Amino acid sequence: MDHSLSSSAAGSGDTRERILDEAERLVQTRGYNGFSYAHIAKALGVTKASLHYHFSNKAELGRYLIERYGESFEAALLGIDESGTGACDRLKRYVEIYEHVLEDDRMCLCGMLAAEYVTLPEIMQKSISTFFDLNEAWLTKLLEKGRAAGELQFANDAREAANALIGSLEGAMLVSRAHGGREGFRASARLLVEKICRAR
Amino acid sequence: MDHSLSSSAAGSGDTRERILDEAERLVQTRGYNGFSYAHIAKALGVTKASLHYHFSNKAELGRYLIERYGESFEAALLGIDESGTGACDRLKRYVEIYEHVLEDDRMCLCGMLAAEYVTLPEIMQKSISTFFDLNEAWLTKLLEKGRAAGELQFANDAREAANALIGSLEGAMLVSRAHGGREGFRASARLLVEKICRAR
DNA sequence: GTCTATAGGTGGATAGAC
DNA sequence: GTCTATCCACCTATAGAC
Numbered sequence: 001m002d003h004s005l006s007s008s009a010a011g012s013g014d015t016r017e018r019i020l021d022e023a024e025r026l027v028q029t030r031g032y033n034g035f036s037y038a039h040i041a042k043a044l045g046v047t048k049a050s051l052h053y054h055f056s057n058k059a060e061l062g063r064y065l066i067e068r069y070g071e072s073f074e075a076a077l078l079g080i081d082e083s084g085t086g087a088c089d090r091l092k093r094y095v096e097i098y099e100h101v102l103e104d105d106r107m108c109l110c111g112m113l114a115a116e117y118v119t120l121p122e123i124m125q126k127s128i129s130t131f132f133d134l135n136e137a138w139l140t141k142l143l144e145k146g147r148a149a150g151e152l153q154f155a156n157d158a159r160e161a162a163n164a165l166i167g168s169l170e171g172a173m174l175v176s177r178a179h180g181g182r183e184g185f186r187a188s189a190r191l192l193v194e195k196i197c198r199a200r
Numbered sequence: 201m202d203h204s205l206s207s208s209a210a211g212s213g214d215t216r217e218r219i220l221d222e223a224e225r226l227v228q229t230r231g232y233n234g235f236s237y238a239h240i241a242k243a244l245g246v247t248k249a250s251l252h253y254h255f256s257n258k259a260e261l262g263r264y265l266i267e268r269y270g271e272s273f274e275a276a277l278l279g280i281d282e283s284g285t286g287a288c289d290r291l292k293r294y295v296e297i298y299e300h301v302l303e304d305d306r307m308c309l310c311g312m313l314a315a316e317y318v319t320l321p322e323i324m325q326k327s328i329s330t331f332f333d334l335n336e337a338w339l340t341k342l343l344e345k346g347r348a349a350g351e352l353q354f355a356n357d358a359r360e361a362a363n364a365l366i367g368s369l370e371g372a373m374l375v376s377r378a379h380g381g382r383e384g385f386r387a388s389a390r391l392l393v394e395k396i397c398r399a400r
Numbered sequence: 401g402t403c404t405a406t407a408g409g410t411g412g413a414t415a416g417a418c
Numbered sequence: 419g420t421c422t423a424t425c426c427a428c429c430t431a432t433a434g435a436c
Contacts, residue, residue, distance in 0.1 A: 033233040034319040050420050114378040115315040119234040132379035163380055164388035171371015178314040179332035180363055188364035250402050
């Protein structure tokens, strides 16, 4: 099963999207410094030179990757917003986004890139920051509304709680790669949600 | 100020240790796939060939790096054990280990390597797992004793709580590189500790 | 132990034919 | 759009002089 957030060309003919799909998978599993045009070319059955027609250099490819990932993530958040359920259920759905990424044996794209941050082109660094800004804003709002409704509980500042949760989820994904696996992630995620959700 | 866990050759003449110190710094900031023998050679004012006399290949260097880091981490944990303070204070000291690493603009060595895990030589992968095993065991014991003494509180299984905390700290470090900085880490760390420590 | 020199491979990127 | 052919920089690693 495909758990990627943004793959959109499962078998379709759009080469550009197929490149993005494969590059995304490679970055999420191996990191930006751990993949090359040769990896993509081999997987797609084309030459390296062809890739440069679609993305003239690696930094540009990287930037599109982050933007597409961010847009898909944002779409998933809007989907939660429109679901009309309670704050606790929405929080669980937020955590499930991360869980689905991990089930595909992938790290969060921007979590992976955060590790490599200082080695990345400036243009990519800015896009990564934007991704975390988006998550922080959405989650802060959810936490505030949830607390006002008496459904969620957490200490003081909602923005700080949001950032702590984002970091905790990213870290649970990160560590699970080397220790604990998917089940380790799920156990950590469950504990994190339980602390915030009052409903039992 | 030097906040590294294991640097031991500040100005001393031991080339082997100087190589390890610089390689450690490079991996913690740039990742294993983001540094080369050339980086180390330039920083130390020697040639790449000289490095191969001390570490015949990069994987071997990587393995020693992890083992040395693990030993230093273990020493820091033993230092906490011998301090004779309460469980809550010990937990805060554990968190401070991470904080000191970050103050040197570094990511946890093994957190960084966890991101690159699938690209690493087998011999390094095993050593990374051992590092997390060590942390899990130490922290689990602390949590169990702390709860028995009425100082700490957390849900159910101490081992799961330990792993969730390790992941949360690693993730807070990770995300802080791209979003929030050191202050972001400190805020998250404070929230994590407050949830577990009953003492106020 | 450290050096010079170099091998053999892979990295990202380009020119120009089709 | 995709190809072949090629460039040059950088990579890990080795041989052998000093």
